[in-house]
Amino acid sequence: QVQLVESGGDLVQPGGSLRLSCAASGSIFGINTMDWYRQAPGKERELVARITSGGSTTYADSMKGRFTISRDNAKNTVYLQMNSLKSEDTAVYYCRYTDYLGAYWGKGTLVTVSS
Numbered sequence: 764q765v766q767l768v769e770s771g772g773d774l775v776q777p778g779g780s781l782r783l784s785c786a787a788s789g790s791i792f793g794i795n796t797m798d799w800y801r802q803a804p805g806k807e808r809e810l811v812a813r814i815t816s817g818g819s820t821t822y823a824d825s826m827k828g829r830f831t832i833s834r835d836n837a838k839n840t841v842y843l844q845m846n847s848l849k850s851e852d853t854a855v856y857y858c859r860y861t862d863y864l865g866a867y868w869g870k871g872t873l874v875t876v877s878s
Contacts, residue, residue, distance in 0.1 A: 765860050767785055768785065774875045774877065780845060781845045782843070783845070785841045785843075796860075798858070799812050799858060800856070801856045801857065802854055802857070809823065829846050831843070848876045856874055
């Protein structure tokens with residue numbers, strides 16, 4: 764089992780920045796992928812960014828250039844730096860951990876972008 768705890772969600776004005784964190788604990792396997800997803804009200808959950816244990820990254824097109832995913836393998840923590848936030852970035856942001864045994868989700872952290 765793997766437990767994921769997200770943090771860092773907040774109310775921020777348009778154009779502002781936030782940094783989300785997701786700490787993983789439990790049976791962490793050395794080769795894994797950690798993702799950030801988000802789900803806005805009334806919409807399906809969508810992939811925001813992905814990072815492998817080797818450091819390779821993938822971004823959704825709408826987040827490229829504004830969001831940066833990173834990880835600290837020693838701390839089993841993944842980060843999402845979000846800049847130039849827009850109202851349409853308002854969503855619950857979820858962390859997902861995947862290895863050869865399966866996938867695990869965190870409970871999410873709410874990001875609200877509003878003036």
